Amino acid sequence: MLAAALADGSGSRRCSFEVFARRLPDGRRYGVVAGTARLLDALARFRFGEPELEIVGKFLDERTLDWLRNYRFSGDIDGYREGELYFPGSPILTVRATFAEGVLLETLALSILNHDSAIASAAARMVSAADGRTMIEMGSRRTHEIAAPASSRAAYLAGFTATSNLEAVRRYGVPGTGTSAHAFVLLHSDTDGAGEAEAFRTQVEVQGVGTTLLVDTYDITEGVKTAIEVAGPELGGVRIDSGDLGVLARQVRQQLDDLGATKTKIVLSGDLDEYAIAALRAEPVDAYGVGTSLVTGSGAPTADMVYKLVEVDGVPVAKRSSHKESRGGTKRAVRLSRDTGTIVEELIFPAASPQPDGGEFQSRELQTPLVRGGELVPELPTLEQSRELVASGLVSLPWEGLKLSRGEPAIPTTYSS
């Protein structure tokens, strides 16, 4: 495509490309935009070196190779802030550049936004189901090794408290935490159960009594008893990773209280997703550890966003194939809300038109400048700011929007021309 566009001159036409999701996956009520900062970071380093050129040199002409060798993105990008909620059709990212420069960004933009938004969108549902309890991301073992720290970052963005992935701590500054695994208890066991106390004792000696002990390797009641015997009633927490978690949480809370360990926290893990977390809402749980369902987007491992050419030399374009119609033209969007802050509508309009009148509603423009002339704009949001934006977005949803069941998007998307 690139070679052909450079050959006939069409590669230098001024184009707009738009990233949007035709629908929300899996009957979800909202999505969370995530990955924007990672995308901008990757864009700044997006170059074609000799190892890459050698591969494409096998089928590309010299002109195209030279063009790639000198490639620097020099266009403009606008987009939703990272952490903003999105709905079907929301123009999450708009790339304005020559065709040649813009078409090359499709896979980069979509792979990052689709992955991170899928994780953040699932994470936000878990966070709202957890209703303020501590949420620990521990899914690195169940996703690609380099996707893992990106997943930790997306989870934190969406409101998780911390991650067990230390590379995410290093790369992105996500708070780190962790507990021990069954292997550590088993390591100390000459015969069944015998070594649990020894394992706990060492862990407490090294980590202090604030540590969290894993009590379900053998018998949980025995495990809790041993934990408090070893650590005393000041023990930070116990973790339960298997069994009927709701029943066990109640039993263990009672047992801890009876032993005077009234402040010892209960951490639950083991195949939790947003539905399991919601079902545990009435139980005495202090923290959840979530793994597989988080890093796999809880049934929706990709956000299914697309990157579409919407305008060429100022003229809107759109394909007409059945079931996959797109709306041509560069767009902007505002989100309308009541005075109470509750959002009511996503209103999308042609970028060249004046912002439409929101009538009785408050109106907030959603796209912001991200790149100008190939350079990142100053003062892009930090991860903490984006995290606050998710939190405020969740508060702005109408109450149906927080339902976990499958249904319609929380607010309608409308188009004005």
Added chain:
Amino acid sequence: MLAAALADGSGSRRCSFEVFARRLPDGRRYGVVAGTARLLDALARFRFGEPELEIVGKFLDERTLDWLRNYRFSGDIDGYREGELYFPGSPILTVRATFAEGVLLETLALSILNHDSAIASAAARMVSAADGRTMIEMGSRRTHEIAAPASSRAAYLAGFTATSNLEAVRRYGVPGTGTSAHAFVLLHSDTDGAGEAEAFRTQVEVQGVGTTLLVDTYDITEGVKTAIEVAGPELGGVRIDSGDLGVLARQVRQQLDDLGATKTKIVLSGDLDEYAIAALRAEPVDAYGVGTSLVTGSGAPTADMVYKLVEVDGVPVAKRSSHKESRGGTKRAVRLSRDTGTIVEELIFPAASPQPDGGEFQSRELQTPLVRGGELVPELPTLEQSRELVASGLVSLPWEGLKLSRGEPAIPTTYSS
């Protein structure tokens, strides 16, 4: 865990850790082991540099930091060959090392094996559904940017023909291919449809008549007519990305034949998965392009393998928590088959025991040495050899094993003591 194990000396106990899947995801009949070569490559580079040590230095003592600074895996690893089929309980990887050395590999081993095996397992089902037709992997946009080339590799391993991911071509030698996108046609359109001929003409000029033209941007019948007018009846292929693909394939085949383009191939894409591919088996389709469903494991984005401590200083260990019981002890496995080659059973036995008698059946040992004393063994299988192993594995399945519907594993797993 590491700090505590080094503190009380238990970190130097000789341990066996085992990677296995308790069950196959989603009612699958078999899984495909993938990622082994990537894991061994990553293991050889698995070190803790100063940037990593700085992060963990915030909560680890000096002894543990020094230990990490000097970390080199020095143990032994055995495992199933990459490309081998696996079933519930198959001991896919066995790591023998001190506790401290072995416990550190959990996330590395699982993240790579879980990701790549999930993709390869889904890909193999699509390949068998496609019944010999060309399969093109084009899902990079729908997965994490660095998971994308690993997905391409796993798909090729499982029998896909080629990938559109050029980084996978560079990194892993996967054959590359591609077609143009709707954006290229739209780029040439001043008004609807007007520029399709121009776009096709340029593409044919640059790529030759062997190229594949995307004919469904506007009207497919017009698109096919224009394609043959521009390229002549020697056109390599046409791609259809939307609509009722079965009906369209038949119509387009008829139209191409009527135009004398009897050798022009039909490439279908657009939200295909193994079920859609199977449903198209009777249609005149030459190649499939598969994206989202491939890179998301078609409903099972992780293989759900676990990494469990099974033996300490020669003594089998296993946790007893409800629903998550494990079998202790280091294990090996043989696969039993009839003289016809059809497999009948996965037989798992203690590693120290002699290989059990297969009775009337052929018996093939499944674990092979991968690492000895921290060094990779010579002559590990190439990607091409692993690809052949998948193909021969699929042929060895009993016929129920190739069914796409949910059901039991194709062969039972049994344990001998």
